[in-house]
Amino acid sequence: MILVLGGTSEGRELAHRLRQAGYPVLVSLATPLGRAFAAEGETVVGRRDAAAFLELFRQRRVSLVVDAAHPFATELRCQIREACARASLPYFRWARPFSPLPVHPLLYPCSSFEAAAEEAVKKGPVLFLTTGTRTLPIFLSRAREAGCQVVVRCLPDPETVSTCLQLGLSHRNIVALTGPFDQELNRALFRTYQATVVVTKESGTAGGMEAKLHAAWSLGLPVVLVRRPPEPAGAFYCLEELFLAIEQHAKGVKK
Incomplete structure (x- = not known):
């Protein structure tokens, strides 16, 4: 087997x-x-x-x-x-x-989730996270210290949504959808939730990374990106x- x-x-x-x-x-x-x-x-x-x-x-x-x-x-x-x-x-x-990262003035690569949280709050006040829920406490803790709001896009799994709620996120700030998404939908979500910074992972084309990057940049939004291990x-x-x-x-x- x-x-x-x-x-x-x-x-x-x-x-x-x-x-x-x-x-x-x-x-x-x-x-x-x-x-x-x-x-x-x-x-x-x-x-x-x-x-x-x-x-x-x-x-x-x-x-x-x-x-x-x-x-x-x-x-x-x-x-x-x-x-x-x-x-x-x-x-x-x-x-x-591995896909080479594009060179862009609104791209901020970080070597860890902790570093990404620090960078993201500098560009608040609304952080749109597309990094999953396993590291969500890192971003929530730093965002609350900085007085920033966090919007999380996560899988529509009951356990995942429950985790977000237990960590104190409002149901209004949980976007439970299955990706990856095209550039148009990403842009619509960023605009609807009034994001001021997008946080994502270096997940490659298969993970929808490029669509997120270009959607954010089309709106003039900075992207904080966690480098792939x-x-x-x-x-x-x-x-x-x-x-x-x-x-x-x-x-x-x-x-």
């Missing part, structure tokens, strides 16, 4: 190709919402630490793990790599290709190269 960490367009494509090639595939998703975008095939849902992944390996007789999760899923990456090391399972990372050594950026490695592994297992 090949375990694919999905939840991304890359994960869906990979799982589909693997099944077409005749491999047994199990896709791991963080939330139930991901099932709607996982295409055909078997899935398991839930956030897991290394111990939980080890149990999943045992139950489903996993022989190979392919990590196609989001570039910013660093905690997940840490847990699955630890689990693979403990179980002596091969771990392949299929990474989203480094990928593990040996990560694959080409699907064909990844497939070749999977085929070589499968041949070795059969011998």
